[in-house]
Amino acid sequence: MELIYIVAISFCFIVQQNYATSNNELIVPYDTDANDVYTNDFLVKLRPNFQRIDHAEEIARRLGFEHLGKVPSSYKLHHFRHPGLHVASEEPSLTHLLNLRLEPKIASAMQVSGYDRSKRGYGRRSKQHSYKGLDPLYPYQWYLNNTGQAGGVPGLDLNVQPAWDNGYTGKGVTVAIMDDGIDYLHPDLRENYNAEASYDFSDNDPFPYPRYTTNWFNSHGTRCAGEVVGKADNGICGVGVAYDAKVAGIRMLDQPYMTDLIEAKSMSYKPDIIDIYSASWGPTDDGRTVDGPRRLTLEAMANGVNNGRRGLGSIYVWASGDGGSYDDCNCDGYASSMWTISVNSAVNDGATAIYDESCSSTLASTFSNSGKKIRGSGVATTDLYGNCTLHHSGTSAAAPEAAGVFALALNANPLLTWRDIQHLTVLSSTRNKLFDKLHKWKRNGAGLEFNHLFGFGVMNAARMVKMANDWKTVPTRFRCEAGGTDKPHFISSDRPLTISISTDACDGMLNRVKYLEHVQAFITLDSTRRGDVTINLTSPMNTNSILLSRRPRDDDYTKGFRRWPFMTTHNWGENPKGKWTLQIAFKGVWPQQGILREWKLLLHGTQEAPYDNEIVHGDESRLSVTKKLEHDEELTEDFAEKIAKAAFRAAS
Structure with a gap:
């Protein structure tokens, strides 16, 4: 039988109480064992003085709903629909119900449920399920499903399977790989290749195929593409994070030198x-370079976030860098x-x-190779000329893994803006089992847990x-020049500088x-040894951000920093009012000055609370409590694991 979801607009359908008709006949809703879902439709009853259609339309518009008229069986009930909600969810949207019920002109509101109805005489069509694991490299894709293979920790992965099971596979989303080209003839990529969105800026033609070299040097882009859109269950290589998304190849890294024009054209192509x-x-990850986008590229990026995706904003995802402890990604103006x-x-x-760079601008983390000589500990994906690899x-x-996750989110809600994606990244990322011996996890003044290496988590x-399904677009963003100084201040190894401003x-x-x-500190500084x-x-709110760590390979003493925009995300959600303190010191073997x-x-943020009309104020706010519960769950799991190990040792 062909499956049809029917959304009830009739009042008697979902109300969990009895109702009488105009002739006093009692209507009793069926008490069923059906597995209902929650739709994006709501039944709304207005108070007696606000029954007119224009009242209902005004209320719906103000609260972000569409008014679809009165319910035929009851002149008192109105049909509201929220365009930002998914048409079928397992859980009710408490946020939208609360917003409706807090409206003074509304007497009551309820979310409409949906259920199965089947055509008689047709065989029932089974639900089209998610990935079946038929690709040969899938057992090695621990970043998608970590069962402990290659010495890993079970459960430490991107948690994609539940998203796939709910039907989110990246369909309708295009991800561009800006790199050395992609092998769009590869059997695991060609079905998802978007030729219309692809271009070769290295050779100025519409065919971004990698240039042949004997050492396969130009395999980088092809490997990244497979992580995002590798076709599912076709028996070739592995599977992509967003295996139904489209991939565009933008070849722009394979010419003798990079230009501002090539970068700008690449980042603004088919937005x-x-x-x-x-x-x-x-920029080169050598621990001594300070570099970033030039004028045309900056303009292209600014135009992208403001006008790309028809005004929703292009989403730029950047690898933080491979300079390891010798470098700092705050010296990379792209990251x-x-x-x-x-x-x-x-x-x-x-x-x-070992190659991870740390910096306060990192928003979140995904996964890559460990450097251990264990088969399968690298990233499994596509490779040049129809091949596969375990060694990305x-x-x-x-x-690319992050880009794939964002494609799943856009599949769930195509109306997300570029800032919505950043907020969702902050709120949905978790500590999981991530750890670093040097940089410990901390909590900012808004109750959000962060790490100097991993950002807000995996x-x-x-x-x-x-x-993303229930997400309400964040409020308008503003920029405030909070203050600063242009008076010279001396610094030396035995006289660190501490300077504060109140704003x-x-x-x-x-x-x-x-x-x-985001918070930016534009700094101009000269020193005898920049590193x-x-x-x-x-x-x-007493959150400390490390804007710059020691870079032992940087011997510069002439260029310094010229209005360099150091950035931190660690103050996300905080109230910026009050005293900000900048501390500059030298850490090294020899005395410096x-x-x-x-x-x-510069402070960037909103005037209105971005989450459900509430942001963290103290320890009892919704966001803070949620993060604490996650932390308590992790502690409970760790404690249970320790108890189990102790019991095992005692038994043996």
């Missing part, structure tokens, strides 16, 4: 077709940009990879998709900021 741009490249989502990597047991590596592998596809966060002005997203400079920024010539503090 109404391409949803997500994934970049696994940047530290507010307009990009900087992604770091963890290995399959939750530890830091570095943060290059981390960024990305969780199932959580992100579930939140009202532009209170009373049109650009007031109350809830933070020994360390910079910390402490917020009014320097001069801070300028510091300007």
Whole structure:
């Protein structure tokens, strides 16, 4: 039998109480054992003085709903529909119900449920289920399903299976791989290749196929593409995170040198077709370079987030860098940009990879190779000329995984803006089992847990998709110049600099900021050895961000920093009012000295609370309590594991 979901608009259908008709006949709803789902339709009863259609339309419009008229069986009931909700969910949307019930003009409201009805005389069509695991490399794709293979920790993965099971596979989303080209003839990629959105800026033609080399040097883009859109259950290689998404190849890394024009054209190519741009490249990770996008590229990125995707904003995903402890990704102007989502990597047991760079601009983490000589500990994906590999590596592998998760979220809710995606990343990422010996997990003033290496945690596809379904677009963003200094300040190894400014966060002005997203410190500084400079920024809510760590290979003493925009995400959700403190010191073997010539503090955020009309205020807010519960669950699991191990040792 062909399956049809019927959404009840009749009042008697879902109400969990009895109702009398006009002639006093009692209507008793059926008490069934059907597995109902919750739709994006709501029944709304208005108060007696607000029964007119224009009242209902005004209320619906103000609360983000569509008014679809009165219910035929009752002149008192109105049919509201929320376009941002999924048409069928397992859980009711308590947020939208609460918003309706708190409206003074509404007497009552309920969410309409949906159920199965089948045509008689037809065989029932089984639900089209998710991935079946028929690809030969799937057992090695621990970042998708970590069962403990290759020495990993079970459960430490992207948690994609529940998202797939709910039908979110990236369909309708296009991800561009900006790299050295992709093998679009590969049997695991060709069905998902979007030729219309692809271009070769290295050779100026529409065919971004990798240039042949004997050492397969130009396999980078093809490997990244397979992580995102590798076809499911076709018996070839593995499976992509968003295996029904489309992939565009933008070849722009394979010419003698990079230009501002090539970068700008690449990042602004077909912005109404391409949803997500994934970049696994940047300035040289040598621990001594400070570089970032030039003027045309900056303009292209700004235009992308403001006008791409028909005004919703292009999504730029960036690998944080492979310079390891010798480098700092805040010296990479691409990874530290507010307009990009900087992604770091963890290995399959939750530890830091040896190549990971740390910085305060990293938003979240995914996974990559551990460096251990264990078969299957790398990233399994497609390779050139129809081949497969188990050895994709570095943060290059981390960024495409994140792009795939974002494709799943856009599949669930195509109306998400570029800032919605960043907020969802912050809220849905979790600590899981990630750990680093040097940088411990901390909690900011808004109750959000973060780590200097891993950002707000490892990305969780199932959580992100579930939140995306009911997501309300975040409020308008504002920028406030909070203050600073242009007076020279001397710094030396035995005289670190501590300087503070107090700000009202532009209170009373049109650009007031109350809830933070990104914080930038524009700094001009000269020193006898740039690599020994360390910079910390402490917020009014006492959250410390390491803006710059020591880079032992950086011997510069002439260039310094010139209005360099150090950025932190660690203050996400905090109130910026109060005293901000900048600390600059030297850490190294030999005595050094320097001069801070300028510091300007910029605050970026909203005036309205971005989450359900509530942001964290103290320890009892909804967001803070949620994060604490997650932490308590992790502690409980750890405690239970310790008890089990102790019992085992005692028994043996």
